Amino acid sequence: MVLIFTGNEQLDKELSKEIKDSRVVYYTDYILEEEDATVLIATIQNNKYNFKEFMYKVRSKNIRVVLLIENYKIKELKDALTLGIYDIITDPFTIEDVVKASHVTKPFSEVAIHIKNIMQIKD
Numbered sequence: 001m002v003l004i005f006t007g008n009e010q011l012d013k014e015l016s017k018e019i020k021d022s023r024v025v026y027y028t029d030y031i032l033e034e035e036d037a038t039v040l041i042a043t044i045q046n047n048k049y050n051f052k053e054f055m056y057k058v059r060s061k062n063i064r065v066v067l068l069i070e071n072y073k074i075k076e077l078k079d080a081l082t083l084g085i086y087d088i089i090t091d092p093f094t095i096e097d098v099v100k101a102s103h104v105t106k107p108f109s110e111v112a113i114h115i116k117n118i119m120q121i122k123d
Contacts, residue, residue, distance in 0.1 A: 002102050003031055006042040006068060011095075015040065018099045032057055038064040038102055043076050052079040059083045066101045068093070078118050086111045 002022040004015050012024045025031060028049060031039055039058065043051060058065060066087040067080055080088065087106045089097055115121075 001034065001037045003034060003037050003039040005031060005039055008042065014095050015098060018095055019102050022102075028054060031063065032061065034063060035061070038066060040066045040068065040098060040102060042068040043070075043074060051076045052083075055079060055083050055085065059085070064105070066098070068098065072114055077114060081111060081115050081118060 002019050004012050004019070004022055004024045005026075005028075006012055006015075016022050016024050025039075031037075049057065055065065064087070065080075065085045066089065067085050068089050068091070069077070070091050072088075072090060077088075086108060087101050088111060089101055
């Protein structure tokens with residue numbers, strides 16, 4: 001099951017058409033009730049939890065997260081990477097990019113540079 005939680009009605013509609021076995025959700029507690037799911041979430045989504053707290057709760061349930069963000073400079077990036085969220089898509093993206101990410105997990109090597117920068121690891 002792929003849960004779509006972007007807060008963008010048009011994007012939600014397009015993604016739900018393209019991703020089989022998907023559902024648009026409108027509140028965070030629904031996501032936390034799921035088992036064995038993938039959730040597509042935009043960091044701009046308003047909810048009753050702060051980003052770090054919500055992502056921790058989601059990841060604690062072994063729910064895979066595909067995070068849609070504006071760019072790699074957002075303040076929440078460190079929290080996302082620390083919680084093992086490596087499936088990150090930055091704007092601009094296509095529907096096809098998001099559909100692919102919902103099915104194929106991104107390898108660590110694709111986010112390693114961001115982790116390196118956050119952890120201040122030198123070559």
